[in-house]
Amino acid sequence: MEGKGRILTGHRPTGPRHLGHLVGTLENWARLQDDHECFFLIADLHVLTTDYTHPQRIRSSIAEVLMDWLAAGLDPERSTFVLQSAVREHAELALLFSMLITVSRLERNPAYKEQVRELGLTASLGLLSYPVLQVADILVYKADTVPVGEDQLPHVEITREIARRFNSLYGQTFPEPKSLLSHVPRLPGIDGRTMHTSYSNTIPLFASPAEIERAVMSMITDPARIHPTEPGHPEVCTIFAYHQAFNREMTPQIEEDCRRGEMGCVQCKCNLAKLLREQLEPFRRIRQELAACPSYLWDILEEGTARARPIAQTTMEEVREKMGLSK
Numbered sequence: 001m002e003g004k005g006r007i008l009t010g011h012r013p014t015g016p017r018h019l020g021h022l023v024g025t026l027e028n029w030a031r032l033q034d035d036h037e038c039f040f041l042i043a044d045l046h047v048l049t050t051d052y053t054h055p056q057r058i059r060s061s062i063a064e065v066l067m068d069w070l071a072a073g074l075d076p077e078r079s080t081f082v083l084q085s086a087v088r089e090h091a092e093l094a095l096l097f098s099m100l101i102t103v104s105r106l107e108r109n110p111a112y113k114e115q116v117r118e119l120g121l122t123a124s125l126g127l128l129s130y131p132v133l134q135v136a137d138i139l140v141y142k143a144d145t146v147p148v149g150e151d152q153l154p155h156v157e158i159t160r161e162i163a164r165r166f167n168s169l170y171g172q173t174f175p176e177p178k179s180l181l182s183h184v185p186r187l188p189g190i191d192g193r194t195m196h197t198s199y200s201n202t203i204p205l206f207a208s209p210a211e212i213e214r215a216v217m218s219m220i221t222d223p224a225r226i227h228p229t230e231p232g233h234p235e236v237c238t239i240f241a242y243h244q245a246f247n248r249e250m251t252p253q254i255e256e257d258c259r260r261g262e263m264g265c266v267q268c269k270c271n272l273a274k275l276l277r278e279q280l281e282p283f284r285r286i287r288q289e290l291a292a293c294p295s296y297l298w299d300i301l302e303e304g305t306a307r308a309r310p311i312a313q314t315t316m317e318e319v320r321e322k323m324g325l326s327k
Contacts (some may be wrong), residue, residue, distance in 0.1 A: 007180075008143035009031060010041025010082075012050075013061035018202035020187040020195035023245045024149055027183050032147060038079040039141055039308060040069065042301065045091065046086050046134075049127045050115065066297045068205050071286040072183035081304035084137065089312035094136035096323060098129055100165045101158070106131060108155055110309075135159045139174045141310045147180040172320040187245055188238050190221035192220040203276070205283045205307075212280065216242075216273040221265040228264025239268050247275055 009029065011017070017026065042062050051057070062083070069081075084090050097136060106112065106128050115127065131154075138146060138159050146156050156179045163174040189201030196202070203215045219238045223230075234240035234255045243254050257263040290297065305320055320326050 001079050002039045004035060005145045006037045006039070006141065006143045007145045007147060008041060008138045008141055010039075010043050010084075010137070011065055012043045012046045013058060013065045013077075014047060014197045015061050016064045016206060017043065017072070017205040018195060018197065018204050019242075019245075020189070021068070022072060022205060023187045024054065024182060024184055025147070026069070026072035028147060028184070032180075033075060033078045038146065039143065040074060040079055040304075041082050041084055041137055042066070043084045043137065048128060049130045052126075053277050061231050062301070063294060063297050066301060067287050068283075070290060070300075071205065071283045076300045077306060079304075080307050081300050081301055082166045082308040083305045087140070087309050088139050089309075089313060089316045090133065092316060093140050093319065094129075094133040096319060097135055097139075097162050097166070097263055100162055100169075100249045101132060103128070103244045105158075105161075109158070111154065131155050131158045132162070134232070135162045137226070138177055140241075140315050141308065142175055142315060143309075144175040144177050145180050146177050147182060149182050149186065151186075153179055157296075159307075163241050173318060173322060185241070185244070188241050190215050190219045190238070192238050205280060206287045207280060207286070209277045212276050213273050216276065217268050219269065221269075222258075228266070229261045231261045232233065232265070234257035234258045235296065237265075239265065239272055242272055243268075246279060247272070 088300045160176045189195035
């Protein structure tokens with residue numbers, strides 16, 4: 001892929017992907033395959049930073065992520081799918097990079113603070129240093145572009161800082177990756193908070209019609225609107241945020257009807273549920289087909305990881321030599 005930028009991005013295998021992943025990342029990743037060399041990482045080591053007590057879940061969760069990626073249009077013929085733990089150079093490079101950043105710098109990371117607060121975690125060294133492992137994930141392949149949402153910008157900045165620090169000490173080795181910012185608003189969870197697997201407020205891509213119906217009907221709407229004929233405030237309504245994401249053509253009319261009190265919240269929910277059932281049907285169908293062929297999923301991951309491993313090994317040979325660790 002001469003002349004194309006190299007992208008590294010990925011997901012922790014924490015279970016099935018949900019609508020927030022589709023709107024916020026997967027649709028964008030599928031488009032990026034057209035003009036970038038894409039490495040999509042199944043970041044299983046990162047799962048252990050918050051859930052090291054349940055290793056039995058990881059393998060099945062990897063398959064879940066793969067099925068959803070494929071159903072969303074990620075193509076192993078055009079991109080490289082990598083299993084993080086199967087390329088040992090990720091962990092080795094993270095260890096070496098950890099010498100180049102201070103503890104106080106990592107403690108200022110806003111994502112770290114949020115996870116400790118929201119998930120009630122006792123912070124481990126692994127959780128504190130997970131941004132360093134992310135840096136290694138990116139730079140072991142010398143990726144020059146990282147697609148992110150606004151909440152991930154601090155991680156890319158840490159990557160740039162460590163790349164600069166390494167290059168300054170040991171000579172030009174790594175690019176300073178640029179952020180490719182997604183301008184798609186984050187989809188709220190069904191409880192109004194950020195949609196996050198750990199919060200149990202998601203709608204999976206393979207959700208059944210009945211599951212979609214239950215989730216939508218439980219969504220938070222305009223708390224100030226008591227009667228359906230009262231004027232609504234769509235800017236604070238979770239249902240309206242979903243219409244903006246999945247029903248763009250009708251959004252102006254929905255907003256007008258809401259503000260005029262011409263459409264009640266229950267009717268708006270029913271319309272959204274019908275829409276999501278129709279739009280998620282292809283995901284369910286493709287996913288059912290993939291679930292029947294588990295060996296195909298692991299073949300894809302093994303082949304992609306085999307393509308990625310020599311790149312990581314070459315990078316580490318260069319790093320060891322420059323840091324005085326060569327044999």
